[in-house]
Amino acid sequence: MAFRGWLVFGLGLALPLATQGCDDGAYDGGGSSGGSGGSGGSVPITGAGVGQACSGATPCRPGLACTNGVCELGHSTPEGQNCVIGGECQDGLTCLLGKCAKAGTGQTGDSCTSDADCISGHRCVLAGFSTQCAPEGTGDVGADCQVAGDCYSGLTCTLGKCGQPLPGAPTFGLPTWQGVSCEGATAGTVRAYFEVPGANPKGQEGDFFRLPFPNDVRIKGGTLDLTGFPTPGAELLGFDPVKLYVDALDQGEGAWGTNPTMVFRFSGEIDFDTFTKTSGGIYPIQWVDITPGTPEYGSSAGLFFQYDPNKSNYVCPNSISMRRPTGYPMTPGHQYAVFLTTAGKSKSGAAIERSEHLAAVLADAAPSDAALAAAHAAFAPLRAYLKDKLIGTELVLNAAVITAGKVRDPMQKLASVVDALPAPTAKSWVKCGGGAKSPCPQAEGERACGDGSAADFDEYHALVSLPVFQKGTPPYTESGGDVRLDQPERSEDVCLALTLPKGTMPPSGWPLAVYAHGTGGSFRSHARAEIAGALAKAATPGGTVGFAVLGIDQVQHGPRRGASTASPNDLFFNFKNPAAARGNPLQGAVDQVALARLAAALDVDAATSGGAAFKADPAAIVFYGHSQGSTEGSLALPYSDGYKAAVLSGNGASLIHALLAKKQPVNIAGALPFVIADLDPSTGKLRSGDLHPVLSLLQIWIDPADPLNFGRVIGKAPETGKLPKHVFQTYGTGDNYSPGKTMAAFALASGLELATHDSSATSTEPIGEPPLPEKTLPLAGNVSVSGTPTTLVVRQYGPPTGKDGHFVALDVAAATADIARFLGMAAQGAVPQVGQ
Incomplete structure (x- = not known):
């Protein structure tokens, strides 16, 4: 049993809570602990298998066919009968729990929780940090394999061989890694471990977390040193997913992230309650900023x-x-101390022993040993803080000093480089309709020019040349994808669609909204009634505003994938390649900075456009992002004063909480406990949930591209020399793409206030602890930023029956109207309001 407590905003609300695990990371596997259990080893295997010789005397296994003396897939076993692999079952069926059963509808790349979700001939496999349908392998019982996907559906890969899964086990496999080796609890005195690796005199070294983690003691030569961090190996995926990020952080990061999980270890059991009660006016657990001045x-x-x-x-x-x-x-850039005091006791009530190494790094004089001297130097800010606050070093039971990395610096540098380049230009303009052909590659189906029948807007296509900072060749599946910060690697012609309201253009030009679509969309995702149509006639208290709306193919979409036809879901959320996992959203943010400059200078004559002459009003440019597009906008907005206001739809923050709860467009939450190889079988959840050290490691890596670190500087506290932007976050309840905790994280980090929920939200989701109170509508200018009334608001909406909350901006009329009103008022130069 694990015990949890809270210290809320440093006000001393300490609430011990006993839990059977944590509240996050449950696997929704259709009633099992992770996918179809296959045959579960319960079906006897009689007869020759696929590829083996057969004859009248040596028949094939039931469901297989003997063809020219060799067993092949027979597809003959009817529904409800025993099977070993899916190919024994009749067409349209698959092998589930040792029986032929109806297959699902999931195609290659679709999210799944078990083989039952996938079409016949496919299976549910681990793909990076998610589970997806994929064509089954060709390995029969006993065949060599590296991963379960090498085997026929119904089988799994165990110890390098295809075979029937254990009862109740997922067919994509169970890790056999047993984890780190641990010594037994010490008898008698309990010790708080603070053991500096390689120090002399040698400490009680052992497992990695015997030195509190993270800790500036592990910064060596200006980079992180994660030597010894546990990793699960390559068993399930064919590569070690944790080692990828350990190595990536080791190779260049010089500080920690801004959202780490702190871990302390003891040699024996402690009395949890003693760590939750004030002693001498000091809480026994402290996490404080120690950055002087x-x-x-x-x-x-x-x-x-x-x-x-x-x-x-x-x-x-x-x-x-x-x-x-x-x-x-x-x-970012600040130093923090996390420490425990000696008020905490062992389970027996006795004092807990302090480490000799801790005493050495807290002493005034530096130790003679090089490793301890380096640790002593890292602890200088904590010693100064303790002295300033009159806290004796003897009261510190254990401690860590953490330097938060300057995680916003890469984006700030990228934006500065973009601003120093010439403004982007567009070419090859075409007015859609009347059979006009788009100049864009892959312009078929939904990517083709519209037919010109839209009631409220005309559609134009063009190509815009944008700077690309990602290294390597797209789609960066295995390598490349990191960004260089000093100059672009190349430029790229990107598909662009612009919608213009039908009617007369204002003398100053059209107000313009840059729309950034979500994963799976395209450059013309906005060419629909709920976006371009609604914004073509945005109703505001000051009258109707007609917006031009501009969109491009976002990163890893359309031709921006190179020659790949893989799903953008796999390519954008590419956790198999750490460089691309972080570089993709940074490049997407760069695009939005560049598009603000394109919009400000947009002025096209009729001969060039193939239709009407048009220009944008540079004083009335706004941003509207959805999902992936909102992520990119969150990173770009602090550094682009071309945007006056922003709507962020389906915008999540905090990778940790996304990994634990995200089920769409790919099922990351379901795969996570298996990929990390730390499933709690009693709960079906990831052990420790949001406090898991691997999630902390991943968060440290992604922090330079996580909206969590940018929300505050968009509006509430802009960077020096930058203007605040009005922000409206739409929050759909029941969102499986950007789960509620991630949207709440962004709202809290951005300092947004909660507007009264729309009537479509029959139930609401709490934001914060304690939850934010709802504010009366309409809500406008609710935050003063350096004397400027700024609208910073989040509002909840409920999706229609059968729809996901991720799309309320499109599916709920009140949300669509709120968005149009908010952006319209911003374009008019008014302080925009949410609600009415």
Whole structure:
């Protein structure tokens, strides 16, 4: 049993809570602990298998056919009868739980929770950090395999051989890694581990977390040193997913992220309650900013923590893990101390032993040993803080110093380079309709020119030349994809669609909304009634505003995938390649910065456009992003004053919470406990949930591209020299693409206030702890930023029956109207309102 507690905003609300695991990361596998259990080993295997010789005397296994003396897939076993592999079953069936059953409808690349979701001949496999339908392999029982996908459906890969899965086990396999080796609990005195690797005198070294983690002691030569961090191996995926990120962080990161999980270890059991009660006016667990000369010095956002007396596959028994509240990242570039006080006791009530290494790094004099001297130098800010606050070093039971990386610097540098380049230009304009052909590659089907029948707008296509900062060759599946910060790698002609309201253009030009689509969309996703149509006649208290709407193919869509035809779901969320996983959203953000400059200078004559002459009003440019497009906009908006206001639809933040709960467009939540190889079989969840150290590691890597770190500087506290932007976040309840915790994280990090929910939301989801109160409508100028009334609002809507909450901006009329009103008022130069 794990025990959790909270210190809310440093106000001392400590609430011990015993839980059977955590509240996150459940696998929704159709009633099993992760997918179809296949035959579960219950079907006897009699007869020759696929590819084996057969004859009247040596028949094939039931369901196979003997053709020219060799067994082949027979597709003959009817529904409800025994099977070993899917190819034994009749067409349209698959092998589930040892019986032929109706196959699902999932095609290659579609999200799945079990083989039952996929069409006949396909199976549910692990693909990076998600589960997806894929064509089945060709390995029969006993065949060599590396991963389960090498085998026929109904089988799994265990110890390098295809075979029937264990009862109740998923057919994509179970990891056999047993985790780190741990010593037994010590008898008698319990020790708080602080053991510096390689120090002399040698500490009680052992597992990785015997030095509190993360910790500036592990920064060596200006880069992180994660030597010894546990990894599960390549068994399930054919590559080690954790080692990928350990190596990536080792190779160049010089500081930690802004949203880490802190882990402390003990040699024996502790009394959890003693760590939740004030002693001498000091809480026994502290997470404070120790950056001198800053307004935040000595402050704490609070924290939540968990004590686990049990072993996971990564952390040995008796650990305390903690995080700052969701939506309250550390300030980039600041230093923080996380420490425990001696008020915490062992389970027997006795004092807990302090490490000799900790005493050495807290002492005034530097140790003579090089490893301890380096740790001593890293702890200088903590020693100064303790002295300033009159806290004796003898009261510190264990501690870590963490330098939060300057995670916004890469995006800021990229935007500066873009601003120094000539403004992008568009070419090859075509007015759609009347059979006109788009100049864009792959312009078939939904990507083709519209037929010109839209009632409220005309559609134009063009190609815009944009700077590309990602290294390598798209789609960066295995390598490449990181961004260079000093100059573009190349330029790229990107498909563009522009809609113009029918009617007369204002003398100053059309107000213009840059629309960034979600994963799976295209450059013309906005050419629909709910976006371009609604914005062509945006109703505001000051009258109707007609917007031009401009969109492009976002990163990893259409021709921007290179020669690949793989799903953008796999390519954009490419956790198999850390460089691309971080580089993709950064490049997408660069695109939005460049498009603001294109929009400001847009002025096209009739001869060039093939239709009407048009220009944009540079004083009335706004941003509207959905999902992936919102992520990119969140990173771009702080550094682009061309945008006056922004709507962010389906916008999540905090990778940790996305990994734990995201089920669409790919099922990351379901695969995660298996990929990381730390499934709690008693709960079907990832051990430790949002406090898992691997999730912390992934968050550290992605922090430079996580909206969590950018929301505050969009509107509430702009970067020096930048203007605040009005922000309206639409929040759909029941969102499986951007789960509620991720949208809440962005709202909290951005300092948004919660407007009264729309009537479509028959139930609401809490934002924050304690939850944000709802504010009366209409809500406008609700935050003063350096004396400027700024609208910073989130509002909840409920999806229609059968629809996902991710799409309320399109599916709920009130949300569509709120968006049009908000952007329209911003374009008019008014303080925009949400609701009416």
